[in-house]
Amino acid sequence: MTPMQPREHVCRMRDGTELRGQFWECAAPAGLVVIRTPYDARQHAATARSWSARGYHCLIQDVRGRYRSGGDWTAYQHEEDDGGQVLTQLGREHPGLPIVLFGASYAAHAALEAARGAAHVGSVTVAAVIVLVPALGLAETAWDSSGTPQIRHRIGWWHEHGRTRCAQNPLSAAELARRTAEADDAGVVDAAKNWGWTPHALAQWRRLWQAERIDLAARYDLGIPLLVISGDDDFFDNDARRLARTWTAASHFVTGPWGHRLAGDIADPELRSRFRAAGGLGGIIEAWLSAHDLSGTAAGWTEVLRDAPHTRSTLDPADGAWRHERTAP
Structure with missing residues (x-):
């Protein structure tokens, strides 16, 4: 059939x-x-x-x-x-x-x-x-219910799905860990300036961390x-x-x-x-x-x-x- x-x-x-x-x-x-x-x-x-x-x-x-x-x-x-x-x-x-x-x-x-x-x-x-x-x-995706930022998870999702028309290959575990550490050190918004993202992607990344709960x-x-x-x-x-x-x-x-x-x-x-x-x-x-x-x-x-x-x-x-x-x- x-x-x-x-x-x-x-x-x-x-x-x-x-x-x-x-x-x-x-x-x-x-x-x-x-x-x-x-x-x-x-x-x-x-x-x-x-x-x-x-x-x-x-x-x-x-x-x-x-x-x-x-x-x-x-x-x-x-x-x-x-x-x-x-x-x-x-x-x-x-x-x-x-x-x-x-x-x-x-x-x-x-x-x-x-x-x-x-x-x-x-x-x-x-x-x-x-x-x-x-x-x-x-x-709701950026912070957990206790107010802890979900930095590692969000970096992974926005790299793969948040910036482009089609999904990108996921970051390696080592690169994801490196970017998470960089975000912890420099701040989650400023760190992204070193990741090769477009100005539009950076603006949306900033919008993510400034959003309020629904x-x-x-x-x-x-x-x-x-x-x-x-x-x-x-x-x-x-x-x-x-x-x-x-x-x-x-x-x-x-x-x-x-x-x-x-x-x-x-x-x-x-x-x-x-x-x-x-x-x-x-x-x-x-x-x-x-x-x-x-x-x-x-x-x-x-x-x-x-x-x-x-x-x-x-x-x-x-x-x-x-x-x-x-x-x-």
């Missing part, structure tokens, strides 16, 4: 910039999943196929300035306006289809901002938002159900919990013994096997969608979602079973 192939999709922004992506279709769609990513839409075929198998069309789009999309790349700058325009076009192209916004890490930020943009435009309704290990904003409750007062998937060992876990806890509509928080790579971080083969037997994260997503009258597979545990504003699912590493509770994260 020939594997399912996507078709090219183009959204033209008001300023003439064309945002490009790949559109994966299913025969009888029950909804449309939108993923906007800086990490190359063409690398997300497995995710798109899984959504198509669930009964959803799926658009995976490169954000402005990354890979095949036009414009200039400035992290955490354009996702609200661009996302709102993208959803408006998709609403015209697929009238009546419920839209689900989905994304991990930076793409989680893009999903939330697209929902905000759509709410401001008012021309399309978002049915649900699903975010995984969300990198919510500049300050008031999540005020920014995302959207009235849309939210599913947040984090991990006990993810460096953005505190902000993921804050997002779920302060969400003004129904939110469900999911966590377990993993980090930013989610199930990919489970090293213990026995625990990995039990996790899969318990349905994995896909089973949680399926049941949550069904509980919100979207295409998915129903499960009895979703009774905890009924009439509860904030709920939680936790994978117990002792027995590999899910614990579902009516409680905030």
Whole structure:
């Protein structure tokens, strides 16, 4: 059987910039999943196929300035306006289809901002938002919850993803350590002047360290159900919990013994096997969608979602079973 192939999709922004992506279709769609990513839409075929198998069309789009999309790349700058325009076009192209916004890490930020943009435009309704290990904003990625600067991690990410249209090769461990030590000694902004970055990249690096934390409750007062998937060992876990806890509509928080790579971080083969037997994260997503009258597979545990504003699912590493509770994260 020939594997399912996507078709090219183009959204033209008001300023003439064309945002490009790949559109994966299913025969009888029950909804449309939108993923906007800086990490190359063409690398997300497995995710798109899984959504198509669930009964959803799926658009995976490169954000402005990354890979095949036009414009200039400035992290955490354009996702609200661009996302709102993208959803408006998709609403015209697929009238009546419920839209689900989905994304991990930076793409989680893009999903939330697209929902905000759509709410401001008012021309399309978002049915649900699903975010995984969300990198919510500049300050949220620059500092941990105790106020400690995440210098090593940010140097690595901005070198690889923050400055150019396509990803750069990661720094070697030795070079990353050298730059981290230089930043500790000279200051994180001044040190970057020695790294061969462009003036635009240096300006954005300075913007990162000057940013303030987001008031999540005020920014995302959207009235849309939210599913947040984090991990006990993810460096953005505190902000993921804050997002779920302060969400003004129904939110469900999911966590377990993993980090930013989610199930990919489970090293213990026995625990990995039990996790899969318990349905994995896909089973949680399926049941949550069904509980919100979207295409998915129903499960009895979703009774905890009924009439509860904030709920939680936790994978117990002792027995590999899910614990579902009516409680905030």
